[in-house]
Amino acid sequence: MGMSEKENTTTASQRLGRQFTNQMMPLLINRVLALRQHANPSSDDIDTLVALPSAFSQAHQIQLLELIMPTLTMLLDPMPYDDTTPLSPLHTLVVPCLLSLASNMPTVFRESIQRLPQSTRSHLEAAVRYNVQSQQRAQQLQQEQRQQELEKTQQDRQPTIQLKMDFSNFA
Secondary structure (H helix, E strand, C coil): CCHHHHHHHHHHHHHHHHHHHHHHHHHHHHHHHHHHHCCCCCCHHHHHHHHHHHHCCHHHHHHHHHHHHHHHHHCCCCCCCCCCCCCCHHHHHHHHHHHHHHHHCHHHHHHHHHCCCHHHHHHHHHHHHHHHHHHHHHHHHHHHHHHHHHHHHHHHCCCCCCCCCCCHHHC
């Protein structure tokens, strides 16, 4: 295969990829947004949406994330987040996907976050921050429970001595 044939194949593949994305993204985003009406949403469509950017160059990843991030943010529960109101199943599906995007492509994620409208960015940041803090609290609580159990078992192991003689007569 000559150099020009490879270039033509690459260009054709890129064009096909763009056409596919242009045709599929609206359908996929509509399917993801429709999850808001489901009581027990599946993560399949969200996972597909989140996996898409990894198939593209960094410049295209940023463009895709500019579509994906607002879509996912729309699926989050309304702010403010606190421990008194339980999070919806959809919210608990979306936040790990956002964290996955942030850890798998940090530069692209950071740049696409900067391009979001302030209200969307604030909502997304609040959800991620609350999730991280909740995980830290849960880990701390687990650690305290383990420590209490360890202390209890150590106290239970203390040798107990019972005197078999009655020394009350020697007073």
